[in-house]
Amino acid sequence: MTRLLRNLGVLALERLASLGRASIIWAQSVWGLPRAGDLSLLIRQIYNIGVLSLIIIVLSGFSIGAVIALQFYTQLSRFGAEDAVGLGLALVLLRELGPVVTALLFAGRAGSAVTAEISLMKSTEQLSSMEMMGVDPLHRIVAPRLWAGLICMPILATIFNVVAIYGGMVVAVEWLGSDAGSFWSGMQDAVELWEDVGKGMIKSVIFALVVTWIAVFQGYDSEPTAEGIGLATTRTVVLSSVVVLALDFLLTLGMYGDFK
Amino acid sequence: MHMRTVEISVGVFVLAGILALVVLVVRVSGVSLSRDEGNYLVYAQFDDVAGLRKRAKVSMAGVTVGRVADIAVDTEYGLAVVAMELNSGIGALPIDTGARILTEGILGARYVGLIPGADEETLQAGDYIEDTQGALVLENLIGDLVTRLGAS
Amino acid sequence: MTDETFIEINDLHFSRGARKIFDGVSMRIPKGRITAIMGPSGTGKTTLLRIIGGQVKPDAGEVIVDGQDVCRMSRDELFEMRKHIGMLFQSSALFTDLSVYENVAFPLRVHTRLPEDTIRDLVLMKLNAVGLRGARDLQPSELSGGMARRVALARAIALDPGLLMYDEPFTGQDPIAMGVLVTLIKNLNVALQTTALVVSHDIHETTSIADKLYVIADGQVIAEGSPEALRSDNSARVMQFMHGSPDGPVPFHYPADDLLYDVLGESAA
Numbered sequence: 001m002t003r004l005l006r007n008l009g010v011l012a013l014e015r016l017a018s019l020g021r022a023s024i025i026w027a028q029s030v031w032g033l034p035r036a037g038d039l040s041l042l043i044r045q046i047y048n049i050g051v052l053s054l055i056i057i058v059l060s061g062f063s064i065g066a067v068i069a070l071q072f073y074t075q076l077s078r079f080g081a082e083d084a085v086g087l088g089l090a091l092v093l094l095r096e097l098g099p100v101v102t103a104l105l106f107a108g109r110a111g112s113a114v115t116a117e118i119s120l121m122k123s124t125e126q127l128s129s130m131e132m133m134g135v136d137p138l139h140r141i142v143a144p145r146l147w148a149g150l151i152c153m154p155i156l157a158t159i160f161n162v163v164a165i166y167g168g169m170v171v172a173v174e175w176l177g178s179d180a181g182s183f184w185s186g187m188q189d190a191v192e193l194w195e196d197v198g199k200g201m202i203k204s205v206i207f208a209l210v211v212t213w214i215a216v217f218q219g220y221d222s223e224p225t226a227e228g229i230g231l232a233t234t235r236t237v238v239l240s241s242v243v244v245l246a247l248d249f250l251l252t253l254g255m256y257g258d259f260k
Numbered sequence: 261m262h263m264r265t266v267e268i269s270v271g272v273f274v275l276a277g278i279l280a281l282v283v284l285v286v287r288v289s290g291v292s293l294s295r296d297e298g299n300y301l302v303y304a305q306f307d308d309v310a311g312l313r314k315r316a317k318v319s320m321a322g323v324t325v326g327r328v329a330d331i332a333v334d335t336e337y338g339l340a341v342v343a344m345e346l347n348s349g350i351g352a353l354p355i356d357t358g359a360r361i362l363t364e365g366i367l368g369a370r371y372v373g374l375i376p377g378a379d380e381e382t383l384q385a386g387d388y389i390e391d392t393q394g395a396l397v398l399e400n401l402i403g404d405l406v407t408r409l410g411a412s
Numbered sequence: 413m414t415d416e417t418f419i420e421i422n423d424l425h426f427s428r429g430a431r432k433i434f435d436g437v438s439m440r441i442p443k444g445r446i447t448a449i450m451g452p453s454g455t456g457k458t459t460l461l462r463i464i465g466g467q468v469k470p471d472a473g474e475v476i477v478d479g480q481d482v483c484r485m486s487r488d489e490l491f492e493m494r495k496h497i498g499m500l501f502q503s504s505a506l507f508t509d510l511s512v513y514e515n516v517a518f519p520l521r522v523h524t525r526l527p528e529d530t531i532r533d534l535v536l537m538k539l540n541a542v543g544l545r546g547a548r549d550l551q552p553s554e555l556s557g558g559m560a561r562r563v564a565l566a567r568a569i570a571l572d573p574g575l576l577m578y579d580e581p582f583t584g585q586d587p588i589a590m591g592v593l594v595t596l597i598k599n600l601n602v603a604l605q606t607t608a609l610v611v612s613h614d615i616h617e618t619t620s621i622a623d624k625l626y627v628i629a630d631g632q633v634i635a636e637g638s639p640e641a642l643r644s645d646n647s648a649r650v651m652q653f654m655h656g657s658p659d660g661p662v663p664f665h666y667p668a669d670d671l672l673y674d675v676l677g678e679s680a681a
Binding site for chain 1: 274
């Protein structure tokens, strides 16, 4: 019994130390003013992280929007309320699925890529050699990726939402025969700019911060071996997913608390 | 990858994001861009606005003519004060227009229904609608019914 | 004739976890010469280079490079000092997202404000010195191991540093590549008049170019001197190392029970 407690204690301290290191790295990366050449570094990272994730986001968005519209329509038509498909779809997407699914897909595609890249740089001593040349790898490698993630994810979530809503519209209106007018007007009546779009964006920004932070840190802190890279990449995806889902629960409670 | 191509695609990416945001704002949440000119606020006091939410519709003869802008409470008299933003398009309403809190369907959302009056004088911005009827709360109705049945 | 000392290490102590890596190490690295640091694998030779470069801080001791104590330097002073140090890593450590040209140009871009034309001239000259001027537009992934190391060398000398550090430059190279590197290291040292520090455990190559040798084992310096002096050294450990004998102070057998006992079991006892 005492052995179990001791192991748990050691584990907890390990995690705390990790968190501490991660926070220091985060602070050191975003501190300090950007310099002239930094913009091109940032742009390249926005390309790697954002532009290259577009395809998966758009495809997933369309499918998810279509599927949800389908399911909602089926259930709502039992109450004769098919006209509410538009508003149900929009609310679910804007408040929950848009930010969350985008974050999960992002962690899987962009997050793991960032972790692998940084981890590989660490194991081939590129980070060390940069340091020896007087260049701070936190500034040159980590910071552009942190900022790029923060910029890209909300953009991707917004695109996801729009594509999903149109995907849902295609299914509901073109295929299932719901009325286009009530699809949109029902949606417009129920969706509020701040409550739904605004708070969804906030969620997305928070997720962006967390996922990118995890991705960058796991790479930076990894063991400089072949297994180390694989382990770090897996950890990024798993940890990001768990944290995003847990955070989503808390944020939803906090933002939309009045459930009674 | 040539830097030029990268830069262009990043620009397109960001632009797509902004466009998507605009779509969300205008098409999905229905925020009208020509908000201000001509819309005016009108107030009404109710004894019970149970279930009425901000941005609920204000309609007359089944046509949406405005939105509930704000719901406040007057603690002195224990009344709810509802501020309604009426669209400029409907012109002026008679000063004896009535306001009722109605329900969409049987269990649906609450909204404010306006019943036009006949007076020549019209409601100005900031005026109070006199003739009001609060929401029909199901529990009160049932309680009412039980009392009546009991009495007979 | 006494050589000036470029690097002075006094009573260096450094531990990693429970392991004592350096236990009171003192060294004098002469200026303008090639000094080799040798020893069995895992004795922390690479760590020593990192300590000299200011990347790792020792637990105790002084490391004085060209008159300044590295351990007490501020960030800005370290940045300044690193302009004058070139390091060749074991894995060449070329930046995989940059071309050969851009890799060599990197230190120039970071530390100077030279115009593009000048940078171009310098990069081409450095690449020419290592014989790879024609490879300037290749990506690191397209280079062989030996070529990558030469490019890394060109990058290390980009700013004409006063100190060049080589981390295991001969490891895993084919004979031709090895020969090229040995020649380059020797020639560059003469041409640039730098101080060179080579960490290696390749006896043959290292002794052919080094002016002074240090042998480190078990956290301490067990021998120092010219290659000839070490070859005739009588200490058992140095002899085992220099001659590559499989058994000696560093035993062949990993500690284990008596052979017969292990194979035949209890009944043999």
